Amino acid sequence: MELAEGKLKFIEAWGKLGSEWGINRTMAQVHALLLVSADALTTEDIMSELNISRGNANMNLRDLIGWGLIEKQHKPGERKEYFFADKNTWNIARQVAKERKKRELDPIIKLLNELSEAKGDDKSRDFKTFKTTVKDINKLAKNVNKTLETMLKAEESWFWSSIFKIFK
């Protein structure tokens, strides 16, 4: 396989993976393109590599900045903006975990806490099932939360060696 073909396959796969995890396919593709580009790219570069419009490129670039996955760069003497991706895989994983935790896990934990206060007939089978389900999911969510918090603070090598120490 040649580099050019490999890049295309990587971009396609990253886009597909993103869309399977609720992330806009094009946004994931822009990210993939920047991940395999040694130099920072302009909006025009991205538009022509991925065959997308200016508006689409701009919107996804800004979203990627919002996720903390890419940054703008200004070259001296040039007016246009260049973009480059953080290539450190552990940083990427942490950044995604951090954003999704904030956007999704934190709100659901808040709701589960409220739901566990719900009142009802203690003899009703449905009520008991509701209570138990909410309680159990809450417990799981809090465990995931604690693990993520550790991961967000950790160094990659420490994190994995710790994991595998217990799984040996």
Next chain:
Amino acid sequence: MELAEGKLKFIEAWGKLGSEWGINRTMAQVHALLLVSADALTTEDIMSELNISRGNANMNLRDLIGWGLIEKQHKPGERKEYFFADKNTWNIARQVAKERKKRELDPIIKLLNELSEAKGDDKSRDFKTFKTTVKDINKLAKNVNKTLETMLKAEESWFWSSIFKIFK
């Protein structure tokens, strides 16, 4: 908060969470409804609780069976089918992890292995970036893979107590 209201909120939240993670909103809602129902429900029950059509209910019920999250039940003397969800949260988490690993992680690891064979000019900066990025993502993917494999085999209590022994 009353039980009825709590159920509705739970169903809504579970549906939203699902859709944020690439799972059909209605499928997640059907799952949520079964999770908070003590007794098995018929297709009709689900149609009327969630205000969805027969076709939609049927399709999502079958998908949930495919994910291993719910099961059919037959009541003696009755012709219609009843559905109930496994309420064990750890089983749910494992089942989802297992399916997504099979559908998404395994294929991407296969591709990454192929991509790391790609040939190119060893002096090209783009080629070096490509190689490094692919190699690093591959390493991360394999670590996640190993961790998931351990999780799939593990008992809940063992898994979390092991995690927290290290991450305390």
Next chain:
DNA sequence: CTAATCTTTCAAAAACTACTGAATAAACAA
């Protein structure tokens, strides 16, 4: 066998999400 009941399928419609491209805004140079 036929009738009754329940399940599954799938083409068409509806709903939703993403994309385009032209207009507008902003930044800078002269």
Next chain:
DNA sequence: TTGTTTATTCAGTAGTTTTTGAAAGATTAG
């Protein structure tokens, strides 16, 4: 200031995914 270049916005369009509902298919009873 005006002209030039680049960035942003957003209404309309295109594309995708989900849902409906009626028809076809199963299954069981008599």
